[in-house]
Structure formats: C-alpha cells, structure tokens
Amino acid sequence: MPKRVDHQQRRREIAEALFRVAARGGVPAVTLRAVAAEAGISMNLVQYYFPAKDDMLRFAWRRMVELSVERATAEVGRALESGDERAVVRAYLAAVLPSDERTRLLAAVQIAYFAADVTRGGPHPDEEALLPHLVRGLAEQISLAQRGNRVNPALDADMEAGALATMAAGLVTGILGGAYTAEAAFALVDYRIAQLFRP
Amino acid sequence: MPKRVDHQQRRREIAEALFRVAARGGVPAVTLRAVAAEAGISMNLVQYYFPAKDDMLRFAWRRMVELSVERATAEVGRALESGDERAVVRAYLAAVLPSDERTRLLAAVQIAYFAADVTRGGPHPDEEALLPHLVRGLAEQISLAQRGNRVNPALDADMEAGALATMAAGLVTGILGGAYTAEAAFALVDYRIAQLFRP
C-alpha cells in the first residue's frame, strides 16, 4: 500500500473550500474548477474524491448539517446539564443565529442551498429540514417547564415552540440581509423568552 | 414609424415566462433559450428587450416586488378601512405568507434572489429590504391598538412587531421547505395574534 490519505478528511477540506466559494458567489458559483482553485488542488483531485459534482454538493450539505448540529449540541449540552429549561431554550435559539463570521458563513451557505433546493433546480440534498428538529427540541423544554409551572401551563407548547423557532429562522435571514444586527436579534429572542417564562 | 409594441408590456410577458421556468426548473434553469421557448418567441427577441441576461433578471426581480406590493396593499387596504388593527395585522402577515401556487412561486424566486444577493457580499443593489417595512407597519398598528387598550400597553410594540414579522419570514421559508403547511402557518399566526390582542 502506497501513501494513504484520509479520504474523509480530504472531503471535509474540499467541503470547506466549497463553503467559501458558495458564501462568496452562491451555489451557481460552485464549479469543480472554482472549488479546486479555492482548495489549492487540481480539479481532477476533486473528481477523484467526488465521482460526480452532485456527490460533492451532497457531501457538503451533510457536512454543514453536521457542523450545525455539533455547534447546537455543544451550546445546548451545557445548558441541558443545568436543568434550566429557560437556558436550554435560549441555547437552542442562540445556536441557530449567526453570531460570528464562521456561523454567518455556514448560514449563508445554508440559505444558498435552500434557495437552490426550493427552486428544484439544483441538486436536492436529501435534506432533513432543520426547523422541525428545532421545534421539537423547544417544545420538549417548554412542556418540561410547564410541568414545573415555570411556563404557564395554559399555553400551547407546540405553538410556542413553533413561534420561537420560526422567529429564529426569520432572524437568520434578517441578520444575513442586514435588516437585523446580531445584537438586535438576541434582544428580540430574550424579549420573547422573558415573555414566555414566568418571572 | 412601423409596428409599435408596448415594450414594458412585452417585458412583463417575458418576466411571466421567466417565473414559470423558474417554478419548473429553478433559477439555474432560467436561460435565455428556456425563457424564450416558454414565452413562445425567439431567443433574440428576449435579447432585444433585455440587452443582457442580468437586465432580465433585475427586471423580473422588480416586477416580483411590484406584484408583491400590489398583493399586500390590496389585502391590507381593505383591512385598513375597517379600522380594526387586529385585522390589519393579520392582513400584513397573510400578505407575506405564500398561500397558493402563484405566491409560492414568487416567494421562491424572492428567496433565490435573496440568496444570490446575500452571497454577493456587497450591499443590496437596488433592493429595499422588505422586512423593515413589515416591522414598521405592524408596529404602527400595535401602537394604535395599545392606545385603544386593545393590546396590553405594557408590551413593547416594536419588539412585538419584530417578533411577528420575523416569525412570518421564518414561516415563509418553513412553507417553502415543506416544514410547514400554509394552514399550519396561518394557525400559528392566528395563535400569536390571539395572544397579542386582548379578548
């Protein structure tokens, strides 16, 4: 066996280059040559690791989901240990909002993919939508808080979770579009959380 | 002067063909040839009315904003006459959510353009962000309702408006992504409105 390379690691590196290209010029700018140049390798090498372009796009999508989930579990995980539902809810929402350059990049890529997918023109990654996951997680915490009477039990947990989750989704686009700063977005999130949880 | 044609009308027809192409195959499928075929004219004629493809895309974008605004003013206008702030708020939000195939298409095109714009990095070319307008309109109505004590005056009108508007924005992506049905979205909107306005 000659020089062995970790293929999975290589693919992740290429995916990173793809993220940068996609964030700069959108999915239409994601060409084999552009990604290769961004990664500093030859186009053939990209094809070596991804037999078809579609494979590359799918892998990059899955990778992005993976990274997002990692970020979310990291942020939510700490809060979960505390057992404070309010902190968990905030962590969920904070994990969705782009706060630094990196998360902003991933969010932009996500939207680029989403746009390409919605219009069914590009590849449609076998995408598990992220929104339902968020809604479920939030609903669970709200229900839990309701049992402890830290949230008004008369409220509809699913509806509240949906309202929070979709608000966060809207804030993501608001931040990326420049209509909201990250600070304003967090202020809004905190406002709604304070409204939901009893003093 | 020979046969004169209404160029603006011609461009609108071409834009309609573009919308149909985008609905079927996505924005990547929007090529000069595809649009021309869809419109039943030659590709050269498309170029005759739009010197460059980018001009066509820009025109289609402006046309879409125009149609959206028409829809919104129509829906909100009726409610405004009634003087019922709750109805106006609902009309605002209903005007944003895609409810039929046509509005769904327009929303998809809007997101596609938004994604391309966000990734382009630079500030919006000519595009007025829609979200701030929505927030202002909602805040105005909520303030009005607060003066009539139909909304709790202790609430922050701007925050409430922001929460509603961003939720609506998130619902748009939720509907387009299949995470929400139009009915579920409206249910959520009504839930939040019922929460905001006093019984």
Place this chain on the structure above:
DNA sequence: GTTTTCATAGTGCAGATGCACGATAACAGA
C-alpha cells in the same frame, strides 16, 4: 530493488450558455 497500488496532475471533448452579427418581414409616413 522491484512491483504494485494509490494520490495527484494534464488534456481533450461534447454540450450548453450568453452574446454579437447579419438578415428579413411588416408597417407608418413621404
């Protein structure tokens, strides 16, 4: 030291796309 297998690079190709150039039919005004 030879051989084999893997990682990387170069090149060519068919198809599509946007655009430029030229041609022609139709119709208003002289």
Place this chain on the structure above:
DNA sequence: TCTGTTATCGTGCATCTGCACTATGAAAAC
C-alpha cells in the same frame, strides 16, 4: 408607391462546465 424604421428571426462563436481518459510520482509491500 416608395422608404426608412422597427420587430422578429437564424446563425455562428468564444467561453465555461462537467466529465473521461491518460500519465506520472511516490511510497508501501514483497
């Protein structure tokens, strides 16, 4: 009737894209 402007069409072309085929260096296995 003629004439010039306008709307429409056909064609060719440079470019880009994804992909296939081939070549080559290098290192592990023998």
